[in-house]
Amino acid sequence: xxxxxxxxxxxxxxxxxxxxxxxxxxxxxxxxxxxxxxxxxxxxxxxxxxxxxxxxxxxxxxxxxxxxxxxxxxxxxxxxxxxxxxxxxxxxxxxxxxxxxxxxxxxxxxxxxxxxxxxxxxxxxxxxxxxxxxxxxxxxxxxxxxxxxxxxxxxxxxxxxxxxxxxxxxxxxxxxxxxxxxxxxxxxxxxxxxxxxxxxxxxxxxxxxxxxxxxxxxxxxxxxxxxxxxxxxxxxxxxxxxxxxxxxxxxxxxxxxxxxxxxxxxxxxxxxxxxxxxxxxxxxxxxxxxxxxxxxxxxxxxxxxxxxxxxxxxxxxxxxxxxxxxxxxxxxxxxxxxxxxxxxxxxxxxxxxxxxxxxxxxxxxxxxxxxxxxxxxxxxxxxxxxxxxxxxxxxxxxxxxxxxxxxxxxxxxxxxxxxxxxxxxxxxxxxxxxxxxxxxxxxxxxxxxxxxxxxxxxxxxxxxxxxxxxxxxxxxxxxxxxxxxxxxxxxxxxxxxxxxxxxxxxxxxxxxxxxxxxxxxxxxxxxx
Amino acid sequence: xxxxxxxxxxxxxxxxxxxxxxxxxxxxxxxxxxxxxxxxxxxxxxxxxxxxxxxxxxxxxxxxxxxxxxxxxxxxxxxxxxxxxxxxxxxxxxxxxxxxxxxxxxxxxxxxxxxxxxxxxxxxxxxxxxxxxxxxxxxxxxxxxxxxxxxxxxxxxxxxxxxxxxxxxxxxxxxxxxxxxxxxxxxxxxxxxxxxxxxxxxxxxxxxxxxxxxxxxxxxxxxxxxxxxxxxxxxxxxxxxxxxxxxxxxxxxxxxxxxxxxxxxxxxxxxxxxxxxxxxxxxxxxxxxxxxxxxxxxxxxxxxxxxxxxxxxxxxxxxxxxxxxxxxxxxxxxxxxxxxxxxxxxxxxxxxxxxxxxxxxxxxxxxxxxxxxxxxxxxxxxxxxxxxxxxxxxxxxxxxxxxxxxxxxxxxxxxxxxxxxxxxxxxxxxxxxxxxxxxxxxxxxxxxxxxxxxxxxxxx
Numbered sequence: 001x002x003x004x005x006x007x008x009x010x011x012x013x014x015x016x017x018x019x020x021x022x023x024x025x026x027x028x029x030x031x032x033x034x035x036x037x038x039x040x041x042x043x044x045x046x047x048x049x050x051x052x053x054x055x056x057x058x059x060x061x062x063x064x065x066x067x068x069x070x071x072x073x074x075x076x077x078x079x080x081x082x083x084x085x086x087x088x089x090x091x092x093x094x095x096x097x098x099x100x101x102x103x104x105x106x107x108x109x110x111x112x113x114x115x116x117x118x119x120x121x122x123x124x125x126x127x128x129x130x131x132x133x134x135x136x137x138x139x140x141x142x143x144x145x146x147x148x149x150x151x152x153x154x155x156x157x158x159x160x161x162x163x164x165x166x167x168x169x170x171x172x173x174x175x176x177x178x179x180x181x182x183x184x185x186x187x188x189x190x191x192x193x194x195x196x197x198x199x200x201x202x203x204x205x206x207x208x209x210x211x212x213x214x215x216x217x218x219x220x221x222x223x224x225x226x227x228x229x230x231x232x233x234x235x236x237x238x239x240x241x242x243x244x245x246x247x248x249x250x251x252x253x254x255x256x257x258x259x260x261x262x263x264x265x266x267x268x269x270x271x272x273x274x275x276x277x278x279x280x281x282x283x284x285x286x287x288x289x290x291x292x293x294x295x296x297x298x299x300x301x302x303x304x305x306x307x308x309x310x311x312x313x314x315x316x317x318x319x320x321x322x323x324x325x326x327x328x329x330x331x332x333x334x335x336x337x338x339x340x341x342x343x344x345x346x347x348x349x350x351x352x353x354x355x356x357x358x359x360x361x362x363x364x365x366x367x368x369x370x371x372x373x374x375x376x377x378x379x380x381x382x383x384x385x386x387x388x389x390x391x392x393x394x395x396x397x398x399x400x401x402x403x404x405x406x407x408x409x410x411x412x413x414x415x416x417x418x419x420x421x422x423x424x425x426x427x428x429x430x431x432x433x434x435x436x437x438x439x440x441x442x443x444x445x446x447x448x449x450x451x452x453x454x455x456x457x458x459x460x461x462x463x464x465x466x467x468x469x470x471x472x473x474x475x476x477x478x479x480x481x482x483x484x485x486x487x488x489x490x491x492x493x494x495x496x497x498x499x500x501x502x503x504x505x506x507x508x509x510x511x512x513x514x515x516x517x518x519x520x521x522x523x524x525x526x527x528x
Numbered sequence: 529x530x531x532x533x534x535x536x537x538x539x540x541x542x543x544x545x546x547x548x549x550x551x552x553x554x555x556x557x558x559x560x561x562x563x564x565x566x567x568x569x570x571x572x573x574x575x576x577x578x579x580x581x582x583x584x585x586x587x588x589x590x591x592x593x594x595x596x597x598x599x600x601x602x603x604x605x606x607x608x609x610x611x612x613x614x615x616x617x618x619x620x621x622x623x624x625x626x627x628x629x630x631x632x633x634x635x636x637x638x639x640x641x642x643x644x645x646x647x648x649x650x651x652x653x654x655x656x657x658x659x660x661x662x663x664x665x666x667x668x669x670x671x672x673x674x675x676x677x678x679x680x681x682x683x684x685x686x687x688x689x690x691x692x693x694x695x696x697x698x699x700x701x702x703x704x705x706x707x708x709x710x711x712x713x714x715x716x717x718x719x720x721x722x723x724x725x726x727x728x729x730x731x732x733x734x735x736x737x738x739x740x741x742x743x744x745x746x747x748x749x750x751x752x753x754x755x756x757x758x759x760x761x762x763x764x765x766x767x768x769x770x771x772x773x774x775x776x777x778x779x780x781x782x783x784x785x786x787x788x789x790x791x792x793x794x795x796x797x798x799x800x801x802x803x804x805x806x807x808x809x810x811x812x813x814x815x816x817x818x819x820x821x822x823x824x825x826x827x828x829x830x831x832x833x834x835x836x837x838x839x840x841x842x843x844x845x846x847x848x849x850x851x852x853x854x855x856x857x858x859x860x861x862x863x864x865x866x867x868x869x870x871x872x873x874x875x876x877x878x879x880x881x882x883x884x885x886x887x888x889x890x891x892x893x894x895x896x897x898x899x900x901x902x903x904x905x906x907x908x909x910x911x912x913x914x915x916x917x918x919x920x921x922x923x924x925x926x927x928x929x930x931x932x933x934x935x936x937x938x939x940x941x942x943x944x945x946x947x948x949x950x951x952x953x954x955x956x957x958x959x960x961x962x963x964x965x966x967x968x969x970x971x972x973x974x975x976x977x978x979x980x981x982x983x984x985x986x987x988x
Contacts, residue, residue: 110625117626228620262622263661271707274661299661300624 004353005496017507020472058157066156067164074168078134083172086130090180093122094187113487115191119184120483124376127176131380135169135387136399162516165388173380181373200368200491203357206246215239224264224348231262231350236342242351244338246358251327256359257305261297262350276343283330363491371492375482378501389512393519410477421471429460475504608637642687645680649673653697663710664719673697674737688764691755699748699779703786715744745783752776770817770868777812780804781873793890798881805877819860822852826870879927888917892943904950911947915963940967941974
């Protein structure tokens with residue numbers, strides 16, 4: 001894995017959402033009250049109150065039957081607009097995919113990664129494009145052609161129109177993603193040679209801490225100069241250790257650990273032999289330390305370590321050999337401590353938290369793949385929510401641009417955005433960047449002292465606060481990327497991928513419905 | 529025109545299109561349609577061929593590549609830039625499979641851009657292979673790099689550089705890297721070629737890289753020969769021409785040298801040196817090069833040869849060359865031979881083919897084996913024998929320059945050191961005089977270096 005799957009916590013997320021949504025509602029209310037008071041005088045707040053009551057009434061009297069009818073209408077309309085032509089593009093891509101993918105290396109495991117990534121990327125972007133256009137152009141087109149008049153003059157509430165639109169487009173998205181996912185699954189099965197098993201590993205990750213070469217606790221190991229700081233390294237033949245603590249939830253006759261460490265050599269060493277590593281199982285309470293057999297680190301390959309339940313242990317003081325039970329004697333307070341050490345002098349082994357995990361029984365490939373497709377579907381749902389909401393208050397092209405920007409920023413620029421807001425990005429804000437560009441001042445060099453620079457940074461901090469707002473408004477699309485799990489042969493975890501994705505979608509439902517409803521209610525439908 | 533109806537306008541458009549099609553069809557006809565070349569039939573096709581602009585004339589056609597380029601319309605540059613960024617990110621985060629796939633996408637879009645093939649081939653064979661710890665894995669990526677270059681050659685038959693770089697991977701990367709012993713063995717017995725049924729190594733060479741099961745340097749020589757063939761018609765931009773064209777012969781020198789490094793000192797090694805000498809002198813030495821002041825060949829052994837070169841230059845249609853004298857030719861010859869190290873390799877190949885030299889290498893090699901096995905008496909005997917034989921060769925007037933050659937000096941110093949250590953361990957004094965003592969005394973700065981090597985190999 002090239003990233004750390006961090007478990008999602010619902011509690012803090014709900015609190016954060018409540019704070020953000022509450023602030024948004026409060027600010028919106030204050031702005032509306034201010035505007036209405038300015039326009040209508042003292043009757044302004046009364047009008048706002050009436051509008052809110054009407055809105056509450058509309059939501060309380062929501063008719064599922066009418067919503068379903070509007071959703072059905074939207075679905076049919078989308079098919080009439082030839083949305084399903086996307087399947088033709090999809091078919092064309094898969095017909096010729098073999099040309100582009102057949103020479104991506106000879107190793108079958110590498111080929112599988114490429115096939116899975118290709119299928120999920122194709123399904124994602126084709127469905128995103130179709131859903132984006134449909135959801136952003138649906139309402140504006142109806143307004144332009146005045147076909148919406150036939151709906152609004154019927155006893156249908158505006159919120160029903162918004163929800164109906166959303167459900168209809170979600171229906172189309174579901175159909176497209178499901179069909180493409182199914183075809184993609186069959187295509188992968190046909191491409192992969194029959195003797196290569198496809199499955200999804202189920203990992204249990206622990207926490208990782210380090211001991212330095214003197215045996216003192218450390219947060220990270222040594223940086224060996226790799227520009228990618230995902231892994232840190234422990235030095236061979238010293239007291240340096242990487243310590244994992246795994247939660248043990250169930251017992252079995254055999255515990256399987258899987259590792260994927262990196263080697264870093266400071267000298268050639270034995271060229272025909274890879275670096276050697278050893279695991280130690282430690283009970284911190286009793287001090288029992290069981291050494292497991294030495295193994296060679298097979299870089300970028302799967303290394304499996306089978307630990308039997310019954311272990312032999314030699315007491316270092318009495319030199320007595322006794323039998324131990326893995327779960328009874330080594331698991332302490334439901335946690336198993338595993339220490340890794342490098343045995344080669346002057347060599348280093350690199351590791352990150354997901355590089356060692358307990359492996360539970362495999363799940364079928366179909367399960368992992370379906371979850372990844374579910375991730376794609378969740379993005380289409382989010383696009384529909386954003387697109388329909390945007391189309392309630394702006395025209396088609398603007399709504400498309402707005403939603404696409406959300407998608408682009410949330411998917412491609414989220415890391416950059418986070419770094420800028422957290423002040424981790426070198427180079428400062430826009431003014432400072434321009435100054436540095438013009439004066440050829442390296443971004444590592446601090447700005448000179450002076451009032452003009454302080455003013456510049458103060459203005460930049462305003463921009464930065466705007467970005468903070470953007471960070472909190474634009475959804476984070478990163479958890480939805482589930483293809484790396486399946487491509488690397490892992491099951492998609494609930495806690496690190498599905499739960500945050502679902503939470504993000506749910507978090508946008510209420511705000512989008514409210515914005516969409518009020519925007520459509522007060523939109524001038526005669527204006528094309 | 530405005531008075532025309534919609535249908536009439538459409539008819540006019542169709543007529544105009546049809547009229548415009550006539551010259552296009554006429555000019556765009558295949559050249560084979562009129563082999564005589566009269567008129568304008570196949571003009572565009574002939575021009576394409578003349579200026580090497582057609583896909584077919586550049587190399588093997590890849591329909592996928594052409595389709596991709598057409599589909600992207602004018603966005604190829606943007607797509608390529610994004611792919612390059614993506615590839616660098618994947619390399620940084622060590623996603624090798626994805627990086628490999630991205631490389632494929634890049635070459636689909638830039639199939640005739642030399643630097644793309646060169647950069648990526650080198651990246652796979654050198655940078656990516658170095659990231660892996662297991663030798664077999666490193667070899668896999670070296671092979672990927674070589675195969676990548678070979679595909680580059682298929683698509684671009686006129687790039688001499690790509691033939692040359694393929695030869696460089698197969699020759700220098702496999703034969704000279706830290707892992708050369710393993711790589712050279714794998715080149716003949718590839719551990720990554722598995723039997724589809726038993727999943728065990730088939731003990732055969734890679735069918736793409738080495739279908740005939742030859743030594744890596746001999747396969748590299750074939751690629752260098754191809755590079756020279758293409759270079760005759762299309763310029764290369766790798767290095768000076770007189771160096772570029774030396775590589776087929778250099779491969780044979782490297783092959784003979786590798787046999788010795790592997791401890792092969794029989795007739796095979798001697799004939800390898802003989803063959804290398806012949807290639808150096810009769811193939812490479814007879815090649816003519818246009819140097820700044822004259823045209824010359826490097827195998828020149830007499831006054832008559834110089835005079836012949838002067839006569840040749842005076843007959844050429846080049847003002848500078850026509851002014852060539854014996855002095856200018858001689859000066860240019862020395863300069864060129866210094867650049868290519870011609871005289872050294874000539875002498876070395878000749879010396880290495882000497883039976884005494886082969887025997888010296890064998891004795892020193894086996895002496896070191898004996899030292900490793902702690903058989904110091906045998907080591908002492910063999911080292912002394914090796915040193916005597918080496919002295920016999922170096923004392924010949926035609927090989928006296930070997931006494932300044934780094935490889936020879938290092939070998940002699942190493943042999944003397946092990947011989948002295950053996951004597952020390954046997955409790956015997958080092959004699960006042962011994963073979964090649966002059967070299968030992970002349971290079972005191974070598975002593976710490978070889979002592980460190982002894983420490984590393986046999987003490988630690």
